[in-house]
Amino acid sequence: MIEAVGLTKRYGAKTAVYNLSFQVRPGAVTGFLGPNGSGKSTTMRMILGLDNPTSGQVTIGGYPYRKLPNAARQVGALLDAKAVHGGRHARNHLLSLAQLSGIPARRVDEVLGVVGLQDVARKRSKGFSLGMGQRLGIAAALLGDPQVLLFDEPVNGLDPEGILWVRNLMKALAAEGRTVFVSSHLMSEMALTADHLIVIGRGQLLSDMSIKDFISANSADFARVRTPDTEPQQREKLTAALTEAGGQVLPEQDGALRVMGLPLPRISDLAHGADVRLWELSPHQASLEEAYMRMTQNAVDYRSTADQKAGLQPPLPPGAQPPMPVPGQGQPGWYAPPAPQHGGPPYAPQGQPNPYAQAAPGAPAQPPAAPAPAPAAAPAADLTKSEDAR
Numbered sequence: 001m002i003e004a005v006g007l008t009k010r011y012g013a014k015t016a017v018y019n020l021s022f023q024v025r026p027g028a029v030t031g032f033l034g035p036n037g038s039g040k041s042t043t044m045r046m047i048l049g050l051d052n053p054t055s056g057q058v059t060i061g062g063y064p065y066r067k068l069p070n071a072a073r074q075v076g077a078l079l080d081a082k083a084v085h086g087g088r089h090a091r092n093h094l095l096s097l098a099q100l101s102g103i104p105a106r107r108v109d110e111v112l113g114v115v116g117l118q119d120v121a122r123k124r125s126k127g128f129s130l131g132m133g134q135r136l137g138i139a140a141a142l143l144g145d146p147q148v149l150l151f152d153e154p155v156n157g158l159d160p161e162g163i164l165w166v167r168n169l170m171k172a173l174a175a176e177g178r179t180v181f182v183s184s185h186l187m188s189e190m191a192l193t194a195d196h197l198i199v200i201g202r203g204q205l206l207s208d209m210s211i212k213d214f215i216s217a218n219s220a221d222f223a224r225v226r227t228p229d230t231e232p233q234q235r236e237k238l239t240a241a242l243t244e245a246g247g248q249v250l251p252e253q254d255g256a257l258r259v260m261g262l263p264l265p266r267i268s269d270l271a272h273g274a275d276v277r278l279w280e281l282s283p284h285q286a287s288l289e290e291a292y293m294r295m296t297q298n299a300v301d302y303r304s305t306a307d308q309k310a311g312l313q314p315p316l317p318p319g320a321q322p323p324m325p326v327p328g329q330g331q332p333g334w335y336a337p338p339a340p341q342h343g344g345p346p347y348a349p350q351g352q353p354n355p356y357a358q359a360a361p362g363a364p365a366q367p368p369a370a371p372a373p374a375p376a377a378a379p380a381a382d383l384t385k386s387e388d389a390r
């Protein structure tokens with residue numbers, strides 16, 4: 001088990017990780033999520049003894065990494081697939097790692113086979129593609145047959161076959177009772193791979209719960225309702241009936257209605273009562289991606305803006321509309337339908353209940369709307385130097 005208690009890391013004036021406490025348990029894949037720059041890699045480096053915490057501590061099986069007996073046999077990690085000697089053959093790279101840890105050479109050939117690199121084992125890794133480099137990094141992590149595995153963005157650059165393979169590998173490792181801690185920005189992949197999620201934002205813990213509870217706690221269930229396309233008045237009639245009955249009704253891009261706050265049978269009854277025919281009435285639960293976007297939207301540091309194209313585009317012809325955002329394609333606002341009063345913050349202010357949250361069994365109390373700003377370190381340090389140099 002990995003256990004962090006009050007883990008804090010400052011780089012000069014920058015607080016990368018602040019007061020993080022969590023446990024990563026064996027027998028499950030634990031996903032580690034957070035926006036760019038939220039402190040995931042820093043946390044992983046501290047777990048692996050590559051960075052010293054400013055305060056707090058993190059242990060593996062009760063020991064700080066540097067005090068673990070035969071750490072390379074107990075913990076395997078993929079942090080940066082590029083961190084290899086590019087002039088070395090893949091096999092020699094693994095062989096040198098194996099020799100340092102007293103691992104027999106035949107294990108090198110085993111892991112090369114596991115990651116599918118046996119045919120390029122004698123090629124220099126500097127000629128490897130991104131995906132091949134990831135595979136080599138995963139082979140290095142597996143070398144000591146460790147009980148604890150950390151993977152930072154393991155599917156980065158992998159082809160679909162490789163992504164599926166990593167997914168199955170993670171699950172198989174966890175099913176063998178190992179501790180598997182994996183960071184990723186690919187929500188669809190995490191939804192299929194992880195059992196448990198730890199989410200951080202701006203270095204602080206936002207959530208620590210099962211993936212199922214995470215989605216329930218951070219999403220609004222809603223119904224999609226569609227009336228005949230050819231009869232817009234039916235849509236208006238239904239909207240009026242549903243709103244009068246206390247539902248919140250939002251238009252969907254394809255002409256359907258998104259209805260919150262009313263159960264499906266009630267929507268059906270109201271439509272019947274208003275003499276409106278339905279072409280669709282379907283329940284919808286948010287995806288992990290939607291739940292994640294909802295949770296982290298206040299903790300995102302790097303936000304894109306619309307491309308104004310510096311006036312390089314010809315103006316739209318009279319009457320033409322700019323393209324509409326497409327649901328599910330990452331357009332701002334899609335993931336966070338307004339609160340029931342229309343336009344309110346999708347996340348409740350601190351201290352108030354989240355209007356969208358549903359009580360998930362065993363789920364902890366509401367996560368904070370956004371991490372409070374972590375206190376900055378007092379003395380400014382020289383950020384041009386690495387931590388060790390400082």
Ligand SMILES: Nc1ncnc2c1ncn2[C@@H]1O[C@H](COP(=O)(O)OP(=O)(O)OP(=O)(O)O)[C@@H](O)[C@H]1O
Pocket residue numbers: 011014015016034035036037038039040041042043383386387
């Ligand atoms: N050696 C360092 N010196 C100074 N600042 C650092 C150092 N390492 C990380 N940081 C800062 O700490 C913060 C957290 O960075 P970190 O790499 O841990 O985030 P991350 O969640 O892994 O991001 P990403 O998802 O983009 O990989 C960032 O603001 C980063 O600039």
